Amino acid sequence: MKDMAIGLIDIGGTSIKFGIWAKTAVHDQHAVATPQTLSAFLTLISNEVAAMKETSTITGVGISTAGVVDVTTGIISGAGAADYTHGRPLISELTERFGVPVSIENDANCAALGEATYGAAKGISDVVVLVIGTGVGGAVILDGRVRHGAHLLGGEFGYMLTDAALTVSRGGTAVNMALAYSADHPDEVPVSGRDLFDRAAQGDSTSAQYLQRMNEVLARTIFNLQYSIDPTCFVLAGGVSANPAFLPGVSAALDDVMTTVAIAPVRPDVRIAQFRNDANLVGAAVHYLQQHA
Numbered sequence: 001m002k003d004m005a006i007g008l009i010d011i012g013g014t015s016i017k018f019g020i021w022a023k024t025a026v027h028d029q030h031a032v033a034t035p036q037t038l039s040a041f042l043t044l045i046s047n048e049v050a051a052m053k054e055t056s057t058i059t060g061v062g063i064s065t066a067g068v069v070d071v072t073t074g075i076i077s078g079a080g081a082a083d084y085t086h087g088r089p090l091i092s093e094l095t096e097r098f099g100v101p102v103s104i105e106n107d108a109n110c111a112a113l114g115e116a117t118y119g120a121a122k123g124i125s126d127v128v129v130l131v132i133g134t135g136v137g138g139a140v141i142l143d144g145r146v147r148h149g150a151h152l153l154g155g156e157f158g159y160m161l162t163d164a165a166l167t168v169s170r171g172g173t174a175v176n177m178a179l180a181y182s183a184d185h186p187d188e189v190p191v192s193g194r195d196l197f198d199r200a201a202q203g204d205s206t207s208a209q210y211l212q213r214m215n216e217v218l219a220r221t222i223f224n225l226q227y228s229i230d231p232t233c234f235v236l237a238g239g240v241s242a243n244p245a246f247l248p249g250v251s252a253a254l255d256d257v258m259t260t261v262a263i264a265p266v267r268p269d270v271r272i273a274q275f276r277n278d279a280n281l282v283g284a285a286v287h288y289l290q291q292h293a
Helices: 038-055 090-098 107-118 174-184 193-201 205-226 246-260 279-291
Strands: 003-011 015-022 025-033 056-065 102-106 127-132 136-142 233-237 270-272
Touching (some): 003 038, 003 107, 003 279, 015 038, 015 056, 015 279, 025 279, 038 056, 038 090, 056 090, 056 107, 056 279, 090 102, 102 107, 107 127, 107 136, 107 233, 107 279, 174 193, 174 205, 193 205, 205 233, 205 246, 233 246, 246 270
Parallel strands (some): 003 056, 056 102, 127 233
Antiparallel strands (some): 003 015, 015 025, 127 136
16 A cells, blocks of 8 residues: 655756655655756656656645745746746646645745754744845744745845845855955955855954854844744754854854843844755645645
């Protein structure tokens, strides 16, 4: 007898991840290069779901994707992966194609749902997740559910201003701090965010200053969100979160903010994401189960 399961798809710009959710875990995870055309994309995901059905009783399919997602229709807009999927009522189209119910949610929201349900914030109903990559995105989860907002902009923290002209995305990522360093030092070989961390660890005070700027932006953002949304905890995700120096740096900057605002009664509880490669798939499963409980 086949196990009851949910098919999982995470649509990225360079690859699409697939997996099967069964017994509260992701199984058979693998990735395939993202097709260049809609036709090739539909063929790929149809074949993958068909293969899942050969080994499991697939009762539905949960999908994670970049972009602004209308979770009712599956229509995707804004910047995202596989632009040929945008503007289409994907939930109805894929439900008909797969023969089972389908749910679709933004990838950062999926990552947040995964962390809140099974990860670093397990058992906590009010959580803010910041996903730090080339920009800063994330999600607001209240009462265990994503708050999309009136314009589907809930969790788009990168648009926030940290001073008169600097957005959180521009100032709050190692990627952009590396770009700033390289622009300020045109005679040097361009550096990456990882280079800044490595140099700072070796005692390079200049690299440490650029990381400190990032830490200050993130600390102020977290503090402001604590005193506007008031979640139980924050989870920091994205590639930089795996660097062992990242959380201590942000925490030290947050201590400075708390000293500046001495009357603030609550210091934000900040944690590092537990999931890595399968975060979006886990969240896609959680979202599907919420939509089709």
